[in-house]
Amino acid sequence: MNQDEKKYQEWATRRKEHLDGLNAEILFSKIVQKDRGALAAAITLIESAKAKHRQEANALISKCLPHSGKAWRIGITGVPGVGKSTFIEAIGETLVQRGHSLAIMAIDPSSNVSGGSILGDKTRMEKLAAMDKVFIRPTAAGNTLGGVAQHTRETVILCEAAGYDIIFIETVGVGQSETVVHSMVDFFLLLMLSGAGDELQGIKRGIMEMADGILITKADFGNEASANQAKKIYENALHLLQAKESGWLPKVAPISSITRKDLHHPLQWWDSYFKMVRETGYLEVKRKLQDLRFFEESFQYRMANFIAQDHNIRKKYEELQLKITEGTTSPYEAADALLKTIVHHGIL
């Protein structure tokens, strides 16, 4: 983590009241000037649940929107241990050498079953974290998947407005978070291990169907043959799936993030994928459909915040919860009662 980011993180966690001084106008002017500190502060503002902060955050996003949309948005998933951060470190350096600037964020499932910390370990991606053209943002802890998703989508817009032309969104491939990441990226990359224990890799069929590219990691130090065999298996599996709406044929390649052998594969995939979807207009269509879905999800998220923050509605909500646990009302009746309270709120 860079000094300025660290500073803003500390500032944000220890002195949250200072967020009140943040203003959409000022933050916007600093963000388009690529001020990393302002970007980090703006993300903290977005993550705040306070109504006042939300208002400034909305104003800021409206300002940033016309300056967004130019980056490659790339989702990266794979089970813990597959080598996601080593891969991101290797490919990230290559991308920066090619002149790109890179923003990396994560959707942390915060699973109540198994948990899992993404980008949480500050010693990971050391080299990247020290680079000026790389911005790394860990997931804010203690949020629901819906909340994290909302913040991440908004963070993508801020990072694009700040000029980052490649966005990585990382997730652990064990839950529903891959679907969420898939819904906000242009290209979905799946990392898989070759060799034994495939049944425990726990990658669900749905994820393979989402993949635009599969990398077989750790194809080094004697694993090359088994990686090549895995390549064939996954290629066969992909052939059995339906063709993609984009017209893109999903690719498979073995890769070593240590020897950096075959690292050109994903680079070539991205070059040709983005060339193709820009020419066909598919990229624009895909993003518009994603926006319509974000609309639905944002609405649910805002509604939940509204219920939590309006004193009378919150009281009603908590009363209904109590009645459900007492068995004096059904979840279905309670849902109706809550809806009626909200709809008639204006005339209460």
Place this chain on the structure above:
Amino acid sequence: MNQDEKKYQEWATRRKEHLDGLNAEILFSKIVQKDRGALAAAITLIESAKAKHRQEANALISKCLPHSGKAWRIGITGVPGVGKSTFIEAIGETLVQRGHSLAIMAIDPSSNVSGGSILGDKTRMEKLAAMDKVFIRPTAAGNTLGGVAQHTRETVILCEAAGYDIIFIETVGVGQSETVVHSMVDFFLLLMLSGAGDELQGIKRGIMEMADGILITKADFGNEASANQAKKIYENALHLLQAKESGWLPKVAPISSITRKDLHHPLQWWDSYFKMVRETGYLEVKRKLQDLRFFEESFQYRMANFIAQDHNIRKKYEELQLKITEGTTSPYEAADALLKTIVHHGIL
């Protein structure tokens, strides 16, 4: 499918207007008398989106609730081809012989990626379908997962009020529907194949964590050794997972639905599981927590229906969708605007 169910299905699809004549009072009195036709009609009423039908359906569920909750609610999942319906047919006959009555329903993911028809094939489960003590209800087509989940939970209540003491909820283990099924059952059973192609079974790790029992299917005709090997692998995998809140240790057994060998395993599991969770009080706690979650989900579902059915709000919603695709508003601003329209609805 039995004659009476068939009759009501035809009646429901071809003459939907006749639902208007259904009355919660009459349906309730027939359901508690175990009238299968009334049960089938009531489920069709629940699946209707009309406000008038919804009102009767709510009244019906309120009446049925005090008569519900006594059944074993069992979720069954596994990839297509694992042998779910053969297993359900075999175990279903055994359960009926033991004096149980069985209601079988499905959560169909209706995936827009790969689709999949559960209980759709009327030639499946022929023997069970002909039994008086078995009620089979296919998923209504063309619904979202949220809608199907809502209807299924309500159907469980109706079936319990009608005296069915075992409820099977089946799902295809390829998407998010397992999580939905897991959220509405007491015991979650996972069916797995042994042998080759494990990496393509596509069972995600999250599903194994949900399982209270795993059956290795098709342990017959020479597959016994590989099924026993798979048993050991899954037992080892389960030992690596966190202990269950229920205190239950997940079980694994090979099974043949053809030779009906080892069919006593799941029966013994259920007997001891339900004895244990009733004694410890965990069953009650689990169902109360599920109810609180149903409250949230029902609210979202009712809110979506409200938006679709209120003329002014629907118009606003469609205007906002148009603006998003035109790029003149952001999904985030649109969500705020929709929330404001709903909250101020009463005074418009």
